Amino acid sequence: MYDVVPLVQTAMSDNPSFVLRGIEDVVYENRPIPDITDTEVLVEVKKTGICGSDVHYLTHGRIGDFVVTGPMVLGHESAGVVSKVGSKVKHLKAGDRVAMEPGATCGSCEFCKSGRYQLCEDIIFAATPPYDGTLARYYRIPGHVTYKLPANLTLEDGALMEPLSVGVHSVATLAQLKTGQTIAIWGAGPVGILCMAVAKALGASRIVAVDINQARLDFAKSYVATDIFSPPALDPNESTVEYSKRTAEALKQALGIEDRGPTAIDVVIEASGAEVSIQTALFVVKTGGTYVQVGMGVAEVVVPITMLMVKELKVKGSFRYGPGDYKLAIQLAAQGKIDLKPLVTHRFAFKDAVNAFKVTRTGKSEDGKGVIKAIISGPDVSVDDIN
Amino acid sequence: MESTEADNLSFVLNAIQDVSFQPRPVPKSLGDHEVLVEVKKTGICGSDVHFYKHGRIGPLVVEKPMVLGHESSGIISQVGTKVTHLKPGDRVALEPGAVCNLCHECKIGKYELCGNIQFAATPPQDGTLGRYYRLPAGVSYRVPDSMTLEDAAMIEPLSVAVHAVANIGDFRATQTIAVWGAGPVGLLCMAVAKALGAARVIAIDIVPSRLEFAKNYAATDVFLPPPTNPNESGMEYSKRCADTMMTEFGLQERGGANVVDVVVDASGAEPSIQTALHVVKVGGTFVQLGMGTADIQIPMTLMLIKEVTIKGSFRYGPGDYPFAISLVSQGKVDLRPLVTHRFPFGQAIEAFKATQAGKSEDGKPVIKAIISGPDVSPDDHM
Numbered sequence: 148m149y150d151v152v153p154l155v156q157t158a159m160s161d162n163p164s165f166v167l168r169g170i171e172d173v174v175y176e177n178r179p180i181p182d183i184t185d186t187e188v189l190v191e192v193k194k195t196g197i198c199g200s201d202v203h204y205l206t207h208g209r210i211g212d213f214v215v216t217g218p219m220v221l222g223h224e225s226a227g228v229v230s231k232v233g234s235k236v237k238h239l240k241a242g243d244r245v246a247m248e249p250g251a252t253c254g255s256c257e258f259c260k261s262g263r264y265q266l267c268e269d270i271i272f273a274a275t276p277p278y279d280g281t282l283a284r285y286y287r288i289p290g291h292v293t294y295k296l297p298a299n300l301t302l303e304d305g306a307l308m309e310p311l312s313v314g315v316h317s318v319a320t321l322a323q324l325k326t327g328q329t330i331a332i333w334g335a336g337p338v339g340i341l342c343m344a345v346a347k348a349l350g351a352s353r354i355v356a357v358d359i360n361q362a363r364l365d366f367a368k369s370y371v372a373t374d375i376f377s378p379p380a381l382d383p384n385e386s387t388v389e390y391s392k393r394t395a396e397a398l399k400q401a402l403g404i405e406d407r408g409p410t411a412i413d414v415v416i417e418a419s420g421a422e423v424s425i426q427t428a429l430f431v432v433k434t435g436g437t438y439v440q441v442g443m444g445v446a447e448v449v450v451p452i453t454m455l456m457v458k459e460l461k462v463k464g465s466f467r468y469g470p471g472d473y474k475l476a477i478q479l480a481a482q483g484k485i486d487l488k489p490l491v492t493h494r495f496a497f498k499d500a501v502n503a504f505k506v507t508r509t510g511k512s513e514d515g516k517g518v519i520k521a522i523i524s525g526p527d528v529s530v531d532d533i534n
Numbered sequence: 535m536e537s538t539e540a541d542n543l544s545f546v547l548n549a550i551q552d553v554s555f556q557p558r559p560v561p562k563s564l565g566d567h568e569v570l571v572e573v574k575k576t577g578i579c580g581s582d583v584h585f586y587k588h589g590r591i592g593p594l595v596v597e598k599p600m601v602l603g604h605e606s607s608g609i610i611s612q613v614g615t616k617v618t619h620l621k622p623g624d625r626v627a628l629e630p631g632a633v634c635n636l637c638h639e640c641k642i643g644k645y646e647l648c649g650n651i652q653f654a655a656t657p658p659q660d661g662t663l664g665r666y667y668r669l670p671a672g673v674s675y676r677v678p679d680s681m682t683l684e685d686a687a688m689i690e691p692l693s694v695a696v697h698a699v700a701n702i703g704d705f706r707a708t709q710t711i712a713v714w715g716a717g718p719v720g721l722l723c724m725a726v727a728k729a730l731g732a733a734r735v736i737a738i739d740i741v742p743s744r745l746e747f748a749k750n751y752a753a754t755d756v757f758l759p760p761p762t763n764p765n766e767s768g769m770e771y772s773k774r775c776a777d778t779m780m781t782e783f784g785l786q787e788r789g790g791a792n793v794v795d796v797v798v799d800a801s802g803a804e805p806s807i808q809t810a811l812h813v814v815k816v817g818g819t820f821v822q823l824g825m826g827t828a829d830i831q832i833p834m835t836l837m838l839i840k841e842v843t844i845k846g847s848f849r850y851g852p853g854d855y856p857f858a859i860s861l862v863s864q865g866k867v868d869l870r871p872l873v874t875h876r877f878p879f880g881q882a883i884e885a886f887k888a889t890q891a892g893k894s895e896d897g898k899p900v901i902k903a904i905i906s907g908p909d910v911s912p913d914d915h916m
Contacts, residue, residue, distance in 0.1 A: 211835065257790060258817065266816050266841055268788055388829045407639065407649050425834065435639060435647045446835040447769055452807065453592070453829075456822040456846035459647055459702075464838035 163526045164220045164283035165500045170208040173501055181287035185233040188290050192281050193525045194306040196224035197503045205504050215276045222282030223249040223273035226305025236290035246308035248292035248473045249273035265469040284526045294473055297481040303522055303533045304480055307487045311476040312468040314341035317441045321463045322414045326350030331412045333428050334419030334442050335363035337520050342416045347371040348484035362517050374402050391423050395430030407434050420444020434458045441465040493521040494530040543908050544601045544664035545882045550589040561668040566616040569671045573662050574907045574916055575687040577605035578885045586886050596657045603663030604630040604654035607686030617671040627686035629673035629855045630654035646851040665908050675855055678863045683916035684904055685862055688869040692858040693850040695722035698823045702847040703796045707731030712794045714810055715801030715824055716744035718902050723798050724752035729866035743899055751871055755783055772808035788816050802826015811837055820844045875903035876912035
């Protein structure tokens with residue numbers, strides 16, 4: 148299926164890279180080792196997780212207006228070991244194990260200055276065209292978004308800091324979930340699960356997971372969710388909004404949830420991108436509640452806008468992560484409030500990188516095991532060496 | 535219409551499009567913290583007309599005869615025993631919602647969301663189109679002599695605009711706002727933005743005469759959307775509207791001075807809402823104020839990537855009425871140009887008809903029609 152040139156055993160003085168050439172067309176190339184500036188570090192990438200957006204570039208060559216126009220190294224969810232530091236980087240030294248926040252921002256635009264660097268127009272984001280990603284031996288990254296990992300976190304934990312930070316951004320930063328509040332999350336994939344983990348770590352009193360996949364729901368229940376809900380089957384005679392209203396009512400009835408008062412749902416996170424999930428979540432969240440859209444799916448969806456207005460809902464779009472999110476993510480994991488280990492379901496050697504994409508795309512490996520997060524090890528790194 | 539002070543002649547909705555004048559009992563027992571007001575001026579809005587025409591708005595159904603009206607002002611007739619800040623004869627604007635003050639929403643400063651609210655002319659609560667109306671003293675606000683009672687009746691829709699723009703929208707001086715829908719509520723949103731020191735106030739409407747009025751009232755710029763093209767989808771049309779508008783006014787999604795910081799939909803129309811989401815700056819705020827089509831298609835992925843905040847705005851909450859009154863008494867908002875039609879109490883139905891049609895029988899466009907109380911002349915603005 149893939150025209151992959153088999154990887155030849157190489158020395159550390161090269162930079163084998165996993166490159167997307169076009170749709171469904173990946174290859175290994177030896178790229179020059181990047182030079183770093185005085186504020187950057189060079190990291191030997193050890194572990195890289197794969198997510199839906201990586202797969203999407205492979206299968207579609209684009210996401211919206213971001214189009215792959217030339218060969219591009221893939222990968223952005225990484226951790227590694229510092230190889231060398233720029234002269235102005237004081238908080239790191241060669242040999243430090245680090246989590247990598249893969250976005251280099253300009254620091255001078257209105258968004259960078261006002262605390263929303265995730266909206267920086269000039270961001271250089273790993274594996275978002277035209278910028279290369281992290282699936283190589285080396286990656287060059289600003290020191291200020293390279294975070295030393297505490298001793299009790301593995302490099303696999305480090306790679307998971309990226310999707311965990313997405314969860315932190317949605318739940319902690321945007322939704323501002325408080326201890327004791329209740330939350331419901333649609334989509335029990337890796338991002339949804341990590342949103343649930345953040346909610347639990349912040350002391351949510353109730354965490355409801357919603358998904359159409361029973362295996363995902365069961366995992367959520369065994370992991371952090373207090374309640375799970377499987378939506379009823381669609382009825383061909385009803386509109387999507389009618390279905391969503393019905394589903395919302397069924398969920399509220401089943402779980403004893405009301406629109407106001409102590410049993411109301413304070414925050415909802417939509418992590419699936421599916422239209423009916425979006426609608427249902429809007430119906431379920433309490434009057435005056437907060438809804439965060441983190442799932443990217445159908446570009447245009449029908450929403451019950453009058454209901455949104457009458458309930459005075461706050462609906463916020465959540466894009467990647469901003470200042471403070473990685474730091475909080477690392478803290479929550481380091482303090483033992485979030486256990487990332489159950490989320491790593493599949494591991495692949497660098498030479499088998501394409502298989503990580505395959506299983507993430509299908510949702511399970513050939514042996515039928517469900518995928519949450521597939522991790523690719525760096526060149527010359529054993530998949531079993533997770534530290 | 536013959537009536538005496540001993541009765542409480544009221545304009546009642548009996549059934550869909552079936553109204554009549556009925557004497558109702560004068561409210562006798564006044565709570566310690568309540569006041570009885572002689573209602574002098576009442577404005578009519580789209581929701582009043584909707585109840586008249588359809589007997590319901592969404593899940594709120596008129597099940598027994600109900601007095602209409604909620605945008606009112608009047609003169610204090612009696613005060614409860616513990617009321618100290620008002621006395622008989624005081625001229626007041628009425629905030630027509632009595633809340634419980636005990637529920638979570640009341641306590642956190644969002645009483646507009648009180649589940650126990652008794653709101654005038656929202657079933658089953660009677661409205662203000664009677665001789666008398668009884669309400670909590672805490673939502674009866676004295677207005678200065680520089681304001682007429684017509685001004686005071688207009689404080690209700692102005693407070694809706696204050697809630698949307700100043701409170702929910704958190705609009706600030708030197709920002710730019712765009713408002714879709716140049717009806718009374720949209721116009722008042724523009725007036726609030728202007729009063730708060732907007733750099734630009736952009737009005738959008740499909741009716742040219744409304745845009746003309748907006749330009750002379752509070753808008754710095756006006757935009758008439760292009761005609762639709764049968765070959766394009768609704769979303770494509772909205773994107774085209776947004777691109778055209780942004781080109782015409784030199785607007786961008788990012789970049790400091792040329793962005794639209796806050797967008798307000800005061801129309802409830804799908805193309806307006808879609809266009810607004812395209813126009814608002816990256817990281818901006820969209821306020822949904824208009825009530826129209828219940829379910830509409832929005833560009834959700836775009837909203838996500840731009841990290842837009844969409845906020846619903848419903849009626850008004852703590853501080854909005856006093857803020858509105860201050861804006862008027864300080865001369866920062868002029869309500870008078872918006873009163874286009876005046877009717878005596880006996881012709882109350884004409885106010886509904888004109889508001890529904892958008893113009894009176896002589897063709898004059900309606901912005902706000904005001905009904906005077908029993909025995910009050912429409913020419914006496916009080």
